[in-house]
Amino acid sequence: MHRFLRLPILLVGLFMAVSSYAANNSQPALTTEDSLGPQVQQPIEFPHNRHAGNHDASDPAKGGMEINCQYCHTYARRSAVAGIPPLQKCIGCHQSIESVRNKPRIVELFKYWDAKKAIPWKKVHDLPDFVRFNHERHIKRFIEQQDRPVQEACGYCHGDVKEMTVARRQKPLAMGWCASCHEKDHPVTAEGGAPIGNQAYWYSFQKPVAAQDAAAVIKARGPNDCWQCHK
Amino acid sequence: MIDSDSVKQLAGHPFDRRDFLKVLGWSGTAVALSGCGNTSIEDGRETVVSYVEASDYMVPGIGVYYNSTCAQCDAGCNINGRVREGRVLKLEGNPDSGINKGKLCGLGQAGVQHHYNPDRVREPLLRNGSKGEAITWDKAYALIAEKLAGVQGDEIAFLSGGMSGHLKVLLGNYLDSLGTRNHFVYEAIAPSVVRAANVKAYGVEMPRYRLDKAKVVLSFGADFLGAWVSPVHFSQQYAQFRKGVDGQRGVLIQVESKMTLTGANADRWLVVKPGTEGVLALGIINVLGTATGDVAELVKGYDPVRVSRETGVSVSHIEKVAALLRMRSPSLVLAGSAAEGYAHGSQNAAAINLLNQVLGNVGKTIEAPVSVPFPQMAPAKGNTAALKSLNDGLAAGKYKVVFNFAANPVFTAPGAMKFKDNFAKAGFKVAFAHYLDETALQADLVLPLDSALEDWGTQVPEYMTEGAQINIQQPLMERLHANTRGMGDIVLALLKQRKADEYKGFEDYYAYLRGAMLQNKGALGGGGVDDDTFWNETLTRGIVKLAGATGALTTHATAAGLVFPAHKEADEHYPLHLIPGVTASLRDGRHTNQPWLQESPDPLTTIVWDSWVEIHPKKATELGIVEGDIVEVTSRTGSVKAQVYLFPGIHPEAVSIPVGRGHDAMGRYAKGYGVNPFQIMDTVFEAATGELAMHETRVKISKTGQRVLVVKDEGAAGALQMGRKIASRVSTDQIDLSKEV
The missing domain is CATH 2.40.40.20 (Barwin-like endoglucanases)
Structure with missing residues (x-):
């Protein structure tokens, strides 16, 4: 009996193969380097521009407050995953900012706080499970070692957040896009071989091994072994 | 879901491996196709839940580690659990533990599956016909009080598995308040006969066995690498034993009728006729020829020829074992569950212990155990004798209220006891349960328990190693299900029904535990430390190590009371x-x-x-x-x-x-x-x-x-290696062990 069941089972397998491929194709079209991710509806429209944007001397009420990304996103420098700032963080400041206390978004925020419920934010930057991206390593490299501005370093992947309200994906975050940076030779010293930023401290542990070019600039690549991300 | 029946059916019919691979191939292609590209990035679909309030040490993606105690068996291994984002993910051994020294067995590793098990009982259930109806805890407690009203103490029975620590003390207080002495402690598989024999031979129930000091271990069915007493501890001692004392690699001889994991690791595995382990031990004493007094008198009759006839072990093997024991000292002889499982189990165990005495191992590889200075916290032990006496009472309709905790007698009682039928005769049956197991299904009221990774507790292991220790059990994460409770909390709530005044100071079991530990802070090694520091350090370590008291062992060999029953003829109908x-x-x-x-x-x-x-x-x-x-x-x-x-x-x-x-x-x-x-x-x-x-x-x-086709990992040919060898080998009788190392 099982013998003539074979063909149906194979056909069911084939049907599932085709249909699962079709189902996946109904997802949003591939993004290019220039295109944006989907606009994501968040439970509270969080204004990144108001928090991180540039100060506007002519109208301080409209400009941003230039808050360092890491003030709220504290986990990014401590862990592989950035996480979402705890609600407590928002309340920590907002409980003493009376001027906006009755704005609809802040009222909504305090509703969650009073109920001690977490805000169900939607995930904007998602990587497949087989990719291990490490926030901590990137922050160590660019912010601590090379002393780059925080918004520039975060912006490599997250775009110009100070111009956004709720965050929206700006980059493809696909492997080719990651590799486009990791496979490039980057100067790790200034001309004459002087370390950039705070790297002198790090070089005391491990000097870059790459050769110097004509201008005595040492260039090196970011880690680009497969296993760096696919562990 | 594929159950065992359909696996067998598949296996037994011509749906062969090739067909299976074909299907697998197609579905694999499907997965591969759909997994291509970056379409698996799902922006804006998943919810990321952040903390409302986060402690400083909580960082997403970074594990926090807590020490606790394994509850999968009663060896009392100390564990260290990794917790991430408030979820316990992995258990390992606590390196500070004298018992398991940072290691954990497979059973212990599976502890997380006990915790996350989808079949845990989640609500208090009250019997309504054949169904369980979810009720509130208040109603459940009220119901117990109502059923206990006017019931005499001797009409109440409490059946439990082995228990120790503060829970045992608290439960004892509750049973006292009910005026009952009927606490039946039942572990289906416990070395009770060996314990009794050890008391006679050494003066203690469980001495400390030092495999690591022995040059020969002769084990009569003790599966110490698998399931006997404290396997993780013994496995580590065993590794030491194999490395050898004075450059002599330890030799393991296992005597049993069915090969255990330990037997499979032995240098020489001797199969004996079931039940004749003691006779063989006496035969070895006879060949050794060093016994004196009544022992010599006893073993005189057990000459190798007779022993060989009765046990099925050849004369040359008996002589070789004796020669090895004579050549290498100290040795260690163990009486395990295979030797004790007979009507004359005590005699078997006594004969085996006698061999230890004759070899002079007591005091060398058999050491006196340590005990905690709080005897009331020492483990309550028991086996089927306790269950039998409960069963007899149940059969006589003696009990109006029966409690059951950490035992599943409907499943583990021998069929001839008819426990299930007798259990039905009890008036009101309360089961404290993790699962709706066979016994809980027969109960009238089922109270859901916290998992061991959610609950507070202390435990005193029966088998302690370097010194005495009290194990701390603490929650590794919050309750998964809102309506489960810790056993300690339940017993405390029940106690408050009886003695409200005495226990009103304790809000919950945690408060009781903390209070009780702090009260004895000095004795627990926290003298001169303030309460909070002592308590936090205790929880951080997960173990309270104590000096403990060490008794003395009896080293006098005696054959008193050692009489083997006459050789039984084979049973004609049940061979x-x-x-x-x-x-x-x-x-x-x-x-x-x-x-x-x-x-x-x-x-x-x-x-x-x-x-x-x-x-x-x-x-x-x-x-x-x-x-x-x-x-x-x-x-x-x-x-x-x-x-x-x-x-x-x-x-x-x-x-x-x-x-x-x-x-x-x-x-x-x-x-x-x-x-x-x-x-x-x-x-x-x-x-x-x-x-x-x-x-x-x-x-x-x-x-x-x-x-059917047996579903197993080894090759279908019964592990034949097709003439190839994994490693070359020589049988032990062809080498002179003394020259080998």
Whole structure:
């Protein structure tokens, strides 16, 4: 009996193969380097521009407050995953900012706080499970070692957040896009071989091994072994 | 879901490997196609839940580690659990532990599956006909108070598994408040007969065995690497023993009728006729020839020829074992569960212990145990003798209210006891349960318990190693289900019903535990430290190490009371011995609903997800049985049907079925897989202790005509290596061990 069941089972397998491929194709079209991710509806429209944007001397009420990304996103420098700032963080400041206390978004925020419920934010930057991206390593490299501005370093992947309200994906975050940076030779010293930023401290542990070019600039690549991300 | 039946059906029919691979190939292609590109990035679909309030040490993606105690068996290994984002993910051993020294066995690892098990009871359930109706805790407590009103103390019974620490003390107080002394402690698989024999031989129930100091270990059925007493600890000692003392690699000789994991690791495995372990021990004493006094008198009759005839071990083997023991000292002789499981189990154990005395091992490889300075916290132990006395009371309709905690007697009581029928005669039955197991299903009220990873507690292990210790059990994460409670909290709530004034100061069991520990801060090594520091340090370490008191051992060898029953003739109708196999992962079956344990292959047969009947190939040929035949194993009490596995490591006159499987309740991973040999066990009791003689059941075997493909990891050819060797080897009788190292 099982013998003539074979063909149906194979056909069911084939049907599932085709249909699962079709189902996946109904997802949003591939993004290019220039295109944006989907606009994501968040439970509270969080204004990144108001928090991180540039100060506007002519109208301080409209400009941003230039808050360092890491003030709220504290986990990014401590862990592989950035996480979402705890609600407590928002309340920590907002409980003493009376001027906006009755704005609809802040009222909504305090509703969650009073109920001690977490805000169900939607995930904007998602990587497949087989990719291990490490926030901590990137922050160590660019912010601590090379002393780059925080918004520039975060912006490599997250775009110009100070111009956004709720965050929206700006980059493809696909492997080719990651590799486009990791496979490039980057100067790790200034001309004459002087370390950039705070790297002198790090070089005391491990000097870059790459050769110097004509201008005595040492260039090196970011880690680009497969296993760096696919562990 | 594919259950065992359909696996067998698939396996037994021409849906062969090639077809299977074809299907697998197509579905694999499907996965590969759909997984391509970056379409699996799902922006804006998943919710990321952040903390409302976060402590400084909580960082997403970074693990926090807590020390606690393993509750999978009663060895009391100290564990260290990794917690991430408020979820416990992995358990390992606590390196500070004297018992497991940072290691943990497979059973312990599966502890997370006990915690996250989908079949846990989540609400208090009250019987309504054949259904359980969810009720509130208040109602449940009120109901217990109502049922206890006007009931005499001796009409109440409390059945529990082994327990120790503050919970034991608190429960004792509760039972006192009820005016009952009927606390029956029942562990289906516990070395009770050996404990009793040890008291006679050494003056203590469980001395400390030092495998690491021994040059020869002669083990009579003690599966110390698998399931005996404290296997993780013994495994580490065993590694030391193999490295050797004074450059002499330890030699392990295992004597048993059914090969255990330890037997498989032995240098020499000697098969004995079931039940004749003690006779062999006396035979070895006879050959040693160093015994004096009444011992010499006793063993005079046990000359090698007679012993060989009775035990089936050849004269030359007996002489070789004796020669090895004479040559290498100190040695260690162990009496295990295979030796004690007979009506004359005490005699077996006594003869084996006598061998230790004669060899002068007491004080060398057998040391006095340490005990905690709080005797009221010492473990309560018990075995089937306790269950029998409860069962007799139940049969007589003596009990109006019966409580059950951490035992599953409906599953583990020998079938001939008819425990299920007798249990039904109790007036009101309360079960404190993690799962709706066989016993909980018979109860009138089921109260859901916290898992061991959610609950507070203390535990005093029976077998302690370097010094005395009290193990701390603390929650590794918050409750998964809102309506489960810790056993300590339940007992405290019940106590408050009886003695409100005395216990009103304790808000919950945590407060009681903390209070009790702080009260004895000085004795627990926290003298001069403030309360909070002491408490936090204790929780951080997860162990309270104490100096403990060490007693002295009796070193006097005596043959008093050692009389073996006359040689029994074979049973005509039931010619085979039934040996219940105790496996390292399933034990008495309380954790069978953890799928990792079902899935991990039995170390000797590599069978998964099912029971089997081990039969010696010679016997099988005689009966015309091949591997995979479904046979009916019938005892005087009942019968079970299971697949045959041909196993050269069993005495031809015995068959073995592993215990732990064959649940007809408990949960999706346990129910309906395999058979339960407890069901067909006769009620033969050990003569001196009254414990169940687990190996005394006699059975017969008949073919049913069905045959299945045994689902196992090893090759279908019965592990034949097609003429190739894994490693070259020489049998031990061809080498002179003294020249080898």
